[in-house]
Amino acid sequence: MKAAPFEYSRPADIDEACALLGGDEGARIIAGGQTLVPMMAMRLSRPTRLIDVSRISALSYIREEDGHLAIGAATRQCVVENDPIVATRMPLLAAVMPWIGHAATRARGTVGGSLANADPAAELALVAVTLDATLTYREAGRNGDIPASEFFIGPTITALPMAACLMEVRFPIWRDGHIGVGFHEVSARRSDFAFVSAAAQVTVDEDGICRRIAIGVGAVTDVPIRLERVEQELSGNRPDAARLRPAIEGALADVDVTADLHASAPYRRRVAATLALRAITDALASAKQRGPDAC
Amino acid sequence: MRVELTVNGAIHGVDVEPRTTLLDALRDNLGLTGAHAGCEHGVCGACTVLCDGAAVRSCLMFAVQADGIAITTIEGVTPGPGELSILQDAFCETHGMQCGYCTPAMILAAHALLTNNPAPSRGDIVDAISGNICRCTGYAQIVDAIALAAERIRGVNRPPEAGA
Amino acid sequence: MSEAPRTFRFVSSDRRVREDRRFVVGKGRFAADIAVPGLRHVALVTCPYPAARIVGIDKTAALAMPGVHYVLDGRELAAATLPLAAGLDTPHVPRRPLAVDIARYAGEWVVAVVADTRALAEDAAERVKISYERLPFVLDAEDALKSDAPLVHAGHGSNVLLDRTFVWGEVERDFAESPRHLSLRVKWGRSSTVPIETFAVAASWDPWREMLDVWASIQMPKYPDQTATALKLPASSVRVHYDVDVGGSYGVKRGIKHTVLVGYLTKRLGFPVRLIEDRLENMRGGDAHGPERLFDVDVAFDDTGVIRSMRMRALDNVGAYAGRSPFQLGKPVGAIVGPYRIRSVQYRAIAVTSNKTVQEAVRAFGQSPTNYAIERIIEEVANSLGLDRLEARRRNLIRKEEFPYLIPSGSTYDSGDYHTVIDKVLAHADYGALVAERDRLRAGGMLAGIGLATCLEPSGGNSSFEPLLNPKNTTTTWMDSCRISVDATGAITATMHTASAGQGHETLVGTVVGETLELDPERIRVVRPDSLSALPSNSPVGSRMAVMLGGAAFHAARKLREKLVAIASHDLGVPLERAHYREGGVFDRDAPERRLGWMDLVTVAHRNFHKLPPDMEPGLSVSHVMQVPTGGALPTADGRVQMYPCFSFEFHLILMAIDPELGKPEIRRYVVGHDCGTVINPKIVHGMTMGGIAHGIGAALYEEFAYDDEGQLLAQSFMDYLLPSSHEVPPVEIVHHVTPSPHTVFGQKGSGESGYLGAPAAIASAINDALKPLGISVNTLPIKVSLLGDMIAAAREKIGEPQGVE
Ligand SMILES: Cc1cc2nc3c(=O)[nH]c(=O)nc-3n(C[C@@H](O)[C@H](O)[C@H](O)COP(=O)(O)OP(=O)(O)OC[C@H]3O[C@@H](n4cnc5c(N)ncnc54)[C@H](O)[C@@H]3O)c2cc1C
Ligand code: FES
């Protein structure tokens, strides 16, 4: 299990990375390598050149700006996991981090690598879709933005142009009311990729009315999805447990659900509803607990 | 390709193909055979080494990516010929192994844990080694070893007048 | 053999395991660590189809690459070697390292490439062009039995390798006379032991000395002999180095095909050659897979739940070739009734070939699936009568006073006290509270169940299943040995003659020799000579080393003591009976001050021939070759035989909770009662038990070599073959009990398998208890989350239970 031969470059900055990428059709970016290297070892991926962006410091940061939390693409997952700004401003992101592989994979794996890899079960992809993140890339000296809702196209397929380097992901910070989050996933072993995952973020006002809600489901179909019908039904209302499950089931009814070695399609559809419900329930409960000063 | 690896405090220049993993370079070029290949695709953790103190899988890094990083292998945490570290000794005390194939990696994962968290709960320990598969032991004596080592290390650090 | 001391100095005390020191510093010497100068590397080209004729092999592009030395195909290898040894008498099912003309499973090795590095060998392997003509294939064991099934080996005439029916006792009568009958079909999925180290072997041929040196990660009886035979070499030309640490095996590290392959290559090419399987080669085509077995069990019982008779049909899918695996249907004969007093048994054992990866020996050698089947049926007996599952077991268990106990298939169980072990476990766990906890979980909306399982671990490994299933095989000898030498400086060195995979055999030998010589075990050096300097061993299979290596070490040490006593008696001028051995010295019992110390005796033996008793060999070297206790007889005509001498017992008690919405099972409590006779090293026995349980959890819940309908293996990486991690293995409380074996020197029995024997049955039991309120049961392993979740959802829908309740 040895990779096929390739050339290795470590550009000093993003533009050099982009130039290298543009100059070689078979070139691929390597960030944390936690997905790419196994694929190469099995020779399922055989880039002619690896462009290592993991040490470009301009791609590694976490900062709050303009009501957003911006994270550089090459920021290691372990850094996000332990970051105090993430913990307070982006609790949903903080909640999913420990579920991404193991400590040893998070020590190398990056935020941008996970997003660019677009695994349907990736927790970061789910959060990006759920919170309407924006992804910024650079290509041939120009920056471009893609909303998360358009970024993920299929399993390991994204809207990122061929010769582009992902630079940043920006998550809007919600400031309207008491924020609460919920996240659940099911996998065979605790640290495996999920069969089904669900993430929810809500704000409730003093009267317990749900002001805003985002609910996303991962791993059930080719890309993470939002349950928009449920969001519409809930926002502006006082949550009613009895109506919630049918609403979620309705929202999932037309989804083209994946079946594989690990989980059947009916399982995924059914459990997606369960986990979505649990994520919303947890989010509502934690919103009530946290109070407004939390955000 | 020429790369300078800083391993266990010493700098070694090695000539490797870009595709040579850090694991293979450590084993084949530097003769440090304490890191083992179990799967070569990132799941078993047998190849774990420390990179700047963090436990990482050396099968998922190419050697050419590792220059300038302080790499520590099991050979580097062994105090000297015939001597064991507290953690290594604790693994012997509880028999935290059988075949010994996963053991160096387990010890390094534990090392990384105890460096950041000197008083881990059992849950913390279980979590810290969850990326290291051991087929022999069922983990119990490994968890015991790490808990014992944590306790002993805390004991060593305690000032003598504290009565320990 | 009751001459053993009753109280021990070192045996049973919680001493460190001497092997551990080298492992914690990364100085184990595994096969991949052995740097033979000039080593070249092998990569394999495998067949992508479950069955195909090899039409052409074009090596040109591969051979043209710089650094590539050779491309070997099956025909060339077959012309120069003999087929690998098979267990059964199946001459038309030849097995060879590389496929010859026809490949019979996806992943079968077709071509081997030798190059300067493994990476280069893989590059070249991609350039070997093989053209195939696809052939019909069969995957399922029952399909393979059908008359129109594609034949995996046309020359054999059918897919059936073995179909034997044994009748032990009055089965017809017992069934006719029993008021109640019950049938059950259960399935054990294809899983295995999957050590973290794959198989590795390096071989180096020296044409001037005519010697093949081999370093390999093996656990294989008669490995040097089988390798030599296949390579057409005298076994004295094959030197296997046993001082290689093996990174886990639990049965599978057989490696004959690998070794014959590299042995041929090094001879052919004139430089050392190494094959380290990568995980893909290992899982698809290495010695990787274990039993895949379908059981149909019928029992006849009375109104009180006492089982009188059992009919069992076991259909095993052994994969594409025979190997040793069909024997895994034979070993369970030695404990075919488990710990129960079932007085008659009909057992039909069927092994069929299919176009799947070959099955190899797995921990407990076929007993674990059988135990699962027995434990499932006893629970169904209880359920059918509305009887408590524990009570049903108690009524059927062999009682303490009935030992030694002859079971219908001819084995006599040596000793045991099953009821007491169970009582101890129940007391430790506070069974009443555990039941209350289950009911509390249920009341809270969870599915919850208590799992119970007993199991017997036959140990001491004789090979009686060989003559039982293959009449041409008359083997009844199954040895292990130890040599102890004391050199002229008084230092003691003991030997063992096999590699180990973590079972602490050096510690075992040191402890036993130290115990017997009354000397600190740390003083006993334990070494592993190579196969040409070795005494006979049959390797650590069949939970045999505590009994056999421990026994051999004991007897060798006794011989050494006797020799020392004889020297002292001669030199002190006292009769033998008065010469008394203590802690390395010998004294006159009537005048204890008259004493010869260790060095005095050593000096006489090594330097003072004039002081030696007449006719005594000089020096201090003794050895003992031990035969399995109670072994040695061929099976009777109706297939009764003593299979293994000692029988350990375990009782597993667990509490599981299942989230009904997710179908995800969780072990909340795990208590196990363990009786393996006298424990030689508690740390080792503890570890073996825990490791076995973890392995059993894997087989029950996570691990399966699943195939798709096209014959492709779906679980061929660690992303898809799921070994339990620290998150999945709960803390286990172990309750010990000691019923010594009368057949062994210290009363010890084997202990490496019982965790694996009981855990799958216990987990199945807990899950079925949890499912009982829904009126469903699951009779297939592994019980995967999605499957369980779908079953629960269907059942809840049927009984109209609302879903989605939080
Ligand atoms: C044992 C194990 C368990 C895991 N479990 C999980 C899990 O539960 N959940 C989960 O989400 N992930 C999991 N992962 C994968 C996760 O660890 C990876 O970190 C992540 O998927 C990829 O990040 P990376 O930085 O390692 O990217 P790499 O592997 O370096 O790259 C992945 C892909 O992204 C591309 N890429 C990377 N960076 C950029 C960029 N800046 N611009 C453009 N393209 C780029 C690469 O070219 C490549 O195609 C697991 C991995 C392992 C080994
Ligand atoms: S060998 Fe690196 S994780 Fe398995």
Ligand code: FES
């Ligand atoms: S000790 Fe053998 S794999 Fe852990």
